[in-house]
Each structure stands twice: as structure tokens, then as C-alpha cells.
Amino acid sequence: PKRDRNIRSVMRTRLPGSIIALLEQAGLLAKELGYKVYAVGGFVRDILLARPNLDIDLVVEGDGIRFAHALSQARQGRVKEHQKFKTAVVVFPDGQRIDVATARLEYYEYPTALPTVELSSIKMDLYRRDFSINALALNLSPGHFGQLMDFFGSQRDIKEKTIRVLHSLSFVEDPTRILRAVRFEQRFNFRIDGQTLRLIKNAVQLNLFSRLSGARIAHELQLILDEENVLECLSRLQDLKLLAAIHPQLHLDADRTRVLMELRKVHDWYRLLYLEPPVNTWKLYMLGLTMGAERDSLELVCRRLRFSDRELREFLALRDLLGESLARLMTWAETQSSMSDIYFALDPLPVEGVLFLMARSRREIMRKNISQYLTRLRTQELLIDGSDLKIMGLKNGPNFARVLRKVRAAAIDGAAVTRDKQVELAKSLIRGLEPGGSGTAEPQTAKKPR
Ligand code: CTP
Incomplete structure (x- = not known):
């Protein structure tokens, strides 16, 4: 590959016209200020790999912050600057962001074997980067627009993977x-x-x-x-x-590997259906990665990974909740009782917990039920609500939730699907609560064994 290959035409096939225009304008503005500006890093790498990526990183030979303000002004953007690092972020009205950095020479002593004429601040900037595939610069200067600066064999490494x-x-x-x-x-x-x-x-x-x-x-x-x-x-x-x-606790045994693989599948499934709320991937996979760890060692792992006190508390609480839900699902598996039992077993969990139980389960029927919960039961609205109960004369208090819970169970299990049925059931439950009933009335609709 040529060191000074020009990829302008490749850029035109892989980037939106608006981005090309933005990059051209950046080059022009830099020139007006007497600077040079380059696109660098993952953005350039991904153009060559034909992978969509609009995270633009620019490096300026000159005053990066001053350049960022000029670019921002030209397009009604906003600038967040970090004087200390001589970097800035420009955000444009359409939401596009651009990171701007200042190329610095003083970072490294350059190996003396290299001819000094080759020293340029962009080259030094690239040399402090992680891998050759990320160390390409794309010249944006007018007259050189689209010229690749490849000092370290980046194109060869991309080609050779x-x-x-x-x-x-x-x-x-x-x-x-x-x-x-x-x-x-x-x-x-x-x-x-x-x-x-x-x-x-x-x-x-x-x-x-x-x-x-x-x-x-x-x-x-x-x-x-x-x-x-x-x-x-x-x-x-x-x-x-x-x-x-x-952390020594983070090793993949056969169990964790199996569950992580399944997590991947259920996570994909969940995303494919556009289900809400979005999953916290970190939380989800941490459950898999630490599966089976004792509470104490789990705490050590989390501390090593700098979980905040709150994150740690939440994560440990989630683990405890999972234990309870799992116990209830096991009971369900033995008796194969009603779907509402599944609902109430899973309802206290955040979605990451539910997906984890789904991935962990080896039984087809259980996975099916959990997916039913996620796609249907979880969001199914009751046809009556608190205001109906008030009209029926029920006062605020714990009985409110109890009645609604029983109506929900009956709705899920098919015993009270219509609004009339749900009203009727609520009324009879409330009657059962009357003095002496002590709030423990059983619904008339006994659970049907499945
Ligand atoms: N970089 C580095 N060392 C690091 C992190 C980043 O040298 N520890 C450099 C790399 O040149 C990288 C650039 O900073 O290309 C931007 O970092 P980042 O946005 O994390 O990398 P991308 O390559 O854009 O990766 P991704 O595609 O995952 O966003």
C-alpha cells in the first residue's frame, strides 16, 4: 500500500455527503487559521474496513481549542473544551459530535535512529496510540483532502488482519x-x-x-x-x-460458559423484539460472569471493579432477589401450577434478572413461560384499577394491593379476562374482607392446575 494513498473516492462511497462536507469545511477552516487538521483513529480505520462509524476524531496541528470554536461557529454548534488536555468536543445542531485534540510533540522522546526531518506533530500523535490499525491519519487540508498518512504500516496490518x-x-x-x-x-x-x-x-x-x-x-x-x-x-x-x-473469581467454567452463551441468545431475542426497558448489558453479563460465586467473593470482584457503594448494594440485592425468584420457579416446575405464579415469581426482578433466569434455565417449558412473561404478561393491563376499588368502597391500605393481586392472578390464569368478570371478582373479594374477614379472603376462582 502506498504511504500517501488518497482515499477521497472511497470516502465518497462510504460516508454521507453531509459528513464529507463537514470534513472539507474543517480542512478549510484549519487552513485559514494556519493549521493542519486530520481525521484519526477508529473513524479512518473503519472507512478502510467499510464499517459504518461516524465517531469523528480530529487532530489539529495548531491550537485545537481555537479550531474547535471556529468550526463550531461556522455551523452554529456548541463547544465543550478541556483546557488542561487541549481538547474539545463540538456538538452540532443535528446532534453530530466531533472530538478535537491538539497534536503534541513533547509526549515522547523519539527514537534517535529515525531521521529528524520526518518529525511532525501528527506523526508523534499517532505514535502514542494503541495499535497500528488505529494509527492512520486522514489529511483534510484543501489540496490534500483524503490523503492517508500511514507512518506505521497501518494499511498493511488492516489488509493482513x-x-x-x-x-x-x-x-x-x-x-x-x-x-x-x-x-x-x-x-x-x-x-x-x-x-x-x-x-x-x-x-x-x-x-x-x-x-x-x-x-x-x-x-x-x-x-x-x-x-x-x-x-x-x-x-x-x-x-x-x-x-x-x-480477579481470580472471574474464570469461565463450563456452567458460566453455557449461561453466557444463552444470555447472548436471550439478549439478542429481547432486542430483536424491541422489548422495553432497554437492557443494561453490563449488569446482565456480570450476572453470568459471577454466577455461583459466594456472596463474599462476589463483593470482592465488584469492589475490584470499583462498583460504587450503591451499585454494589443493588447488585447484591439483585442476587438475593434472584435466589427467591429461582426458588419460586422451582416450586412451579414441580407442581406446574398456574401462569400467575410465574408472573409473581418474576415481577420483583429487573429485566436483567428475568433474562438471566431465562438463560440459566435448562427446561424448555420454563424458558417458554419466561418469554411469555416478558412479551405478554408483564405488560398486560388489568381492566380495573384503584379507582374502581374505591367506588366499591375499599379504603386505601394493604388490602388494595391484595385485591388487585388476586384479580391479576385470575386475569392471567383465564378466570377473569373481561372487565365484568374482574369487577365481579373484586367485589366478591372485598365482601370477603368485611369485618371478620381479616383481609385474607380467597378468590372464588381457585387456581386451575395446569
Ligand atoms: N487510544 C489509545 N489507547 C487507549 C484508548 C484509545 O491509543 N487506551 C486511541 C486509539 O488510537 C483510538 C482512539 O484513541 O483509535 C480513540 O479511542 P476510542 O474511541 O476508544 O477507539 P476507537 O478506535 O474509535 O474504538 P471503537 O471503535 O471501539 O469506538
Whole structure:
């Protein structure tokens, strides 16, 4: 591949016209300020890979913040600037965002073997990046628009499907890059290059992960859990002993692997149906990843991953709730009683908990019932509500919920499907509550065994 290949025509086939226009304007504005501006990173990589990606990162040789303001002004945008890092985010009225950074030279001592004439701040900026595939710059300057700047064999590595660091201290500088290597490898179906793999194994042996903050690990792990190929990523992490390096409790045994695979399927199914509410992927897969862990070690894992006190409390509470729901489902499985039992077993859980139980279950009938719950029962409205009960003379209090719960059970189990039936049932339940009834009236519609 040519080092100065121009990909303008490729860009035109892969990017919307509005984005091309924006990039051209950026190049023009930079020129007016006496700067040069480049698109860099994942955005450029994904143009070559023909993958949709409109997360635009620009690097300016010049004052990045000043450039960001000029660009923003030209298009009625807003700027959020970080003086300390000389970076800015520009947000345009249509919602498009652009990250702007300032190319800095002072970052590294450059290896002396290289001819000094080659030094440019864009090159230095690219050299501090994680992998060669992310180290391409796309010139936006008028007259050079679309020219690729490939200093480190990026095009060759993309062609050869290789994840390669730019220098041997890359993982020492930033160990989260190890997790990124696996994530990109699995996402693009690339291979981590041999030398890079040795550096990873070295880093694991040197225990570089122990120096990393839990928040940074958690962030990278979350990105992995959002990947299409989450399972492939996890099993690669396991093979490279990276899961254990994060926390010894995080290992994939056969059970966890099975459930994670199923989680993937039920999660896809849920998304395909556009069911609400959206799933918190992190929470969902953490349930699978820590399945079977004792409460104490679970707490240690969560602390390692810098869960806040609140997140930790919520996660532990979810685990406890899951235990209760599971017990109720087991009872159901023995007696195969009514669908309303399924409803009440699952109702206290957030959707992540329900999906987890669905993935965990080995019984076809149980999975079917849980999917019924998610697609139908959960959102099924009763045809009467609190105001009806008030008209019937019921005062606010615990009996309110009790009556509604029994009407709901009857509605789910087919004993009170119409509004008339539900009204009738509520009335008779309320009669049963009358003095002496002590609020424990049984509905007349006994549960039908299924
Ligand atoms: N980067 C890096 N080291 C890191 C994180 C990021 O060198 N630990 C660089 C890479 O050059 C990357 C760029 O910063 O391309 C932007 O980071 P990010 O948005 O996380 O990466 P993308 O490559 O855009 O990845 P994704 O496709 O997952 O958004």
C-alpha cells in the first residue's frame, strides 16, 4: 500500500455527503487559521474496513481549542473544551459530535535512529496510540483532502488482519490496551500479531493489571460486554489468563460458559423484539460472569471493579432477589401450577434478572413461560384499577394491593379476562374482607392446575 494513498473516492462511497462536507469545511477552516487538521483513529480505520462509524476524531496541528470554536461557529454548534488536555468536543445542531485534540510533540522522546526531518506533530500523535490499525491519519487540508498518512504500516496490518502495537512499551504505558487488543481482534476477526501476543503474556506475568484502577478495567470490560462477539472476547481473555488477572473469581467454567452463551441468545431475542426497558448489558453479563460465586467473593470482584457503594448494594440485592425468584420457579416446575405464579415469581426482578433466569434455565417449558412473561404478561393491563376499588368502597391500605393481586392472578390464569368478570371478582373479594374477614379472603376462582 502506498504511504500517501488518497482515499477521497472511497470516502465518497462510504460516508454521507453531509459528513464529507463537514470534513472539507474543517480542512478549510484549519487552513485559514494556519493549521493542519486530520481525521484519526477508529473513524479512518473503519472507512478502510467499510464499517459504518461516524465517531469523528480530529487532530489539529495548531491550537485545537481555537479550531474547535471556529468550526463550531461556522455551523452554529456548541463547544465543550478541556483546557488542561487541549481538547474539545463540538456538538452540532443535528446532534453530530466531533472530538478535537491538539497534536503534541513533547509526549515522547523519539527514537534517535529515525531521521529528524520526518518529525511532525501528527506523526508523534499517532505514535502514542494503541495499535497500528488505529494509527492512520486522514489529511483534510484543501489540496490534500483524503490523503492517508500511514507512518506505521497501518494499511498493511488492516489488509493482513493484524493487531499490532507500535512499540514494545505500549502495554506498560497503558495496560487497558491489552483488553482493547482482544476486543478489536474479535470484533474484526483479526489476529493479534506474534510479538504483540508475547508482550501481552509478559504483561500478565508482570502483573501489570494490578496497577490499573478498577474503574478503568471496568470501563474496558463494559466495552467488551457491549460487543457483538462478547463470548469470543471472554473466552480469548480467559485463554490469555486475563480474566484471572482482573480477579481470580472471574474464570469461565463450563456452567458460566453455557449461561453466557444463552444470555447472548436471550439478549439478542429481547432486542430483536424491541422489548422495553432497554437492557443494561453490563449488569446482565456480570450476572453470568459471577454466577455461583459466594456472596463474599462476589463483593470482592465488584469492589475490584470499583462498583460504587450503591451499585454494589443493588447488585447484591439483585442476587438475593434472584435466589427467591429461582426458588419460586422451582416450586412451579414441580407442581406446574398456574401462569400467575410465574408472573409473581418474576415481577420483583429487573429485566436483567428475568433474562438471566431465562438463560440459566435448562427446561424448555420454563424458558417458554419466561418469554411469555416478558412479551405478554408483564405488560398486560388489568381492566380495573384503584379507582374502581374505591367506588366499591375499599379504603386505601394493604388490602388494595391484595385485591388487585388476586384479580391479576385470575386475569392471567383465564378466570377473569373481561372487565365484568374482574369487577365481579373484586367485589366478591372485598365482601370477603368485611369485618371478620381479616383481609385474607380467597378468590372464588381457585387456581386451575395446569
Ligand atoms: N487510544 C489509545 N489507547 C487507549 C484508548 C484509545 O491509543 N487506551 C486511541 C486509539 O488510537 C483510538 C482512539 O484513541 O483509535 C480513540 O479511542 P476510542 O474511541 O476508544 O477507539 P476507537 O478506535 O474509535 O474504538 P471503537 O471503535 O471501539 O469506538
